[in-house]
Amino acid sequence: MATSLMTTCERGVETVVSERVFRWWDYPLFLALTGLNLWAVVYFAAYWVSLRGWAVYPVEFAFLASVLVVLLTNIEGRWFLLLFMRKPRPMSPASGLKVAVVTTVVPHAESLEMLEETLKALVALDYPHDTWLLDEGDEDRVRELCRRIGVRHFSRRNRPEYQTAVGRFLRQSKHGNYNAWLDQVGFNHYDILTTFDPDHVPQPPFLRNVLGYFRDPCVGYVQLPQAYYNQKASFIARGAAEETYAFYSSVQMAGYGLGYPVLIGCHNTHRMSALKDIGGFACHDAEDLLMTLQYRSRGWQGVYVPEILARGLAPADWETYLIQQRRWARSVLDIKFRIYTHLSGHLPPNTRIASFLHGFNYLHKSFIMFGFTAIVIFILATGIVPRLVTAAAPSKLVVLVGVLQLCEFYRQRFYLDREGETGFPWRAGILQYAKWPYFAMALWDVMKGRRVPYALTRKVRAQGRQFLLWPHAVSLAILNIAWIYGTASGRLTSTFLHCVAALAVIAGMALLLSELLDFPDPFDKELAEEMLRKRQGG
Numbered sequence: 368m369a370t371s372l373m374t375t376c377e378r379g380v381e382t383v384v385s386e387r388v389f390r391w392w393d394y395p396l397f398l399a400l401t402g403l404n405l406w407a408v409v410y411f412a413a414y415w416v417s418l419r420g421w422a423v424y425p426v427e428f429a430f431l432a433s434v435l436v437v438l439l440t441n442i443e444g445r446w447f448l449l450l451f452m453r454k455p456r457p458m459s460p461a462s463g464l465k466v467a468v469v470t471t472v473v474p475h476a477e478s479l480e481m482l483e484e485t486l487k488a489l490v491a492l493d494y495p496h497d498t499w500l501l502d503e504g505d506e507d508r509v510r511e512l513c514r515r516i517g518v519r520h521f522s523r524r525n526r527p528e529y530q531t532a533v534g535r536f537l538r539q540s541k542h543g544n545y546n547a548w549l550d551q552v553g554f555n556h557y558d559i560l561t562t563f564d565p566d567h568v569p570q571p572p573f574l575r576n577v578l579g580y581f582r583d584p585c586v587g588y589v590q591l592p593q594a595y596y597n598q599k600a601s602f603i604a605r606g607a608a609e610e611t612y613a614f615y616s617s618v619q620m621a622g623y624g625l626g627y628p629v630l631i632g633c634h635n636t637h638r639m640s641a642l643k644d645i646g647g648f649a650c651h652d653a654e655d656l657l658m659t660l661q662y663r664s665r666g667w668q669g670v671y672v673p674e675i676l677a678r679g680l681a682p683a684d685w686e687t688y689l690i691q692q693r694r695w696a697r698s699v700l701d702i703k704f705r706i707y708t709h710l711s712g713h714l715p716p717n718t719r720i721a722s723f724l725h726g727f728n729y730l731h732k733s734f735i736m737f738g739f740t741a742i743v744i745f746i747l748a749t750g751i752v753p754r755l756v757t758a759a760a761p762s763k764l765v766v767l768v769g770v771l772q773l774c775e776f777y778r779q780r781f782y783l784d785r786e787g788e789t790g791f792p793w794r795a796g797i798l799q800y801a802k803w804p805y806f807a808m809a810l811w812d813v814m815k816g817r818r819v820p821y822a823l824t825r826k827v828r829a830q831g832r833q834f835l836l837w838p839h840a841v842s843l844a845i846l847n848i849a850w851i852y853g854t855a856s857g858r859l860t861s862t863f864l865h866c867v868a869a870l871a872v873i874a875g876m877a878l879l880l881s882e883l884l885d886f887p888d889p890f891d892k893e894l895a896e897e898m899l900r901k902r903q904g905g
Contacts, residue, residue, distance in 0.1 A: 381458070381582040383670055388452035388620055388781060397449065400774050404446065407770035408439060414763050424751070434738040437731045446774055449617055452781065453624035454673050458579030466496035466574065467557040470565050471544050474504035479512065481680075482565050486516050489563060494574035496561075499552075501544045523547040535650055541632070542648035549647050554639060561636040567679035568596070569634070577636045580670045587641030587667025588658075592619065592783055593633045596678040601886050603688050604681040606794030616782045619671050626715060627663065628671035630655040633679055641667045653698035657706065664713035675783050684886035685801070689835045692802045696809035700730070704813055730810065736803030740842055747868050748849040750858035801878060804838035836882050843875040 389397070415435070421428050468489050472482050482500075489498045498518045502509045505522035513520040523529035523536075529547035530538040536550075537543040545562070553560060559578060563569065577589045592615035598608045622628045632655040642648075644665055649657035662669060682688035782788040811817075850868045853859030859868075 383583045384456045385453040407767045411767040448621035451624040452620035460578030465557045466559045468561045469499040470563045471501045488568045493571045542654045546647045563634045569677035573676045585668045589636045589670045594675045594678045595681040600683040604683045606798040607681040609792035609795035612788045623671035628669040630659045660710045693805040700813045733803045733806035744849045747853045
């Protein structure tokens with residue numbers, strides 16, 4: 368297939384044309400900021416390597432240095448990705464395409480009110496298409512909803528051939544649900560498939576902004592950014608949104624420029640022949656990332672359109688958020704450790720590098736958060752920080768952090784919704800700290816080869832609560848023990864360190880108490896209707 372595909376691409380009548388995201392004046396500004404950036408890094412590094420503590424505390428210094436290297440490598444890597452950003456020029460869609468727009472539902476785990484808003488929006492898309500609902504429950508009330516709105520209904524519930532324990536038709540899985548429909552209906556009747564999660568509500572011109580790129584015979588899939596409409600629901604919802612801004616702007620545009628735009632499961636569009644070529648939806652929790660690798664290994668190209676044309680639900684409570692994050696981290700790391708080596712030999716060199724690095728933020732963030740927690744505990748128990756770091760350290764660190772933050776503010780120029788997304792993402796920082804134990808658990812799951820059943824991200828409030836911040840309760844207890852021990856032994860005499868310990872305890876208690884808050888349901892009908900009015904008004 369790869370050989371015949373490349374031949375088709377070479378003689379294709381139309382091709383996607385990309386253009387640089389940088390304007391002419393971005394280049395001198397980027398060059399100046401890069402120079403300032405590198406100067407700040409060298410300035411701090413020169414101070415760090417000159418410290419006499421290296422000879423006295425080599426283990427402690429090596430640990431701190433490794434944390435800094437990992438952190439700065441990630442920051443600088445994302446900075447230089449800006450140079451590779453591209454976006455495609457618009458292309459009008461061909462007429463007569465047979466298009467299926469599909470979403471799924473798991474009754475009792477997802478709100479029917481939410482589903483109704485999504486189905487109405489899918490039906491209203493302004494290119495001729497059929498709208499399908501894949502119903503895992505095959506419920507009468509769902510069938511009636513489809514009949515009333517004008518949506519086609521499919522269920523595999525009473526089809527044992529589509530309810531397997533493993534493989535393409537895995538029961539109780541998203542990929543199994545889609546593959547059953549593809550096998551029964553999709554591959555035989557449609558040219559294009561656009562999928563939406565049941566909480567993602569598109570704007571009417573979504574299809575017309577996507578379908579034109581399939582004029583290029585090399586294009587196998589088109590991806591648009593994920594965004595949320597319930598950011599005001601809670602600080603968790605807002606923080607979860609803040610975590611996505613950079614990825615769906617500069618990182619994905621750079622990935623497109625490097626030939627590696629990543630599929631995202633919330634909504635995406637596929638050429639049916641390309642999807643059939645890779646065997647349908649991948650048999651994995653991270654089916655979107657694995658399908659991206661499969662498409663590229665088979666020679667298909669992807670297009671990333673940096674325009675927000677659909678919005679969905681961000682997790683609004685700790686339980687939904689932390690369970691989702693552990694599942695995502697586990698599935699991505701599973702691909703990196705178990706599957707990537709089998710596909711990498713078939714990938715182009717630039718895709719091989721980008722795909723190898725993608726997702727390892729799950730490791731580096733967990734490593735850094737754990738590292739800083741361990742450092743604070745070590746300092747409180749031993750009181751040796753004055754001999755590790757000199758009085759000049761705070762001022763030099765402020766210079767480095769200030770310059771890096773200035774560069775980050777410049778990078779926000781490329782955010783897709785600058786009015787609603789720019790600023791200091793402090794909520795995301797809280798979430799980053801809260802979830803580091805779950806990233807560590809995900810890594811442990813993968814290393815142990817632990818197989819975990821597919822876990823749906825619920826779109827309605829769960830009955831009962833789990834205490835999911837318990838790792839931080841353990842961490843807080845250890846920190847208090849270290850503080851008491853350091854004080855009682857006479858090793859901890861610095862007023863500054865006592866203040867640091869007090870702030871750490873207060874922050875830890877506030878985080879634990881936040882789990883007692885009455886967080887709202889992720890789906891808010893008033894918010895959804897407000898978004899619908901704005902969409903219709905636009």
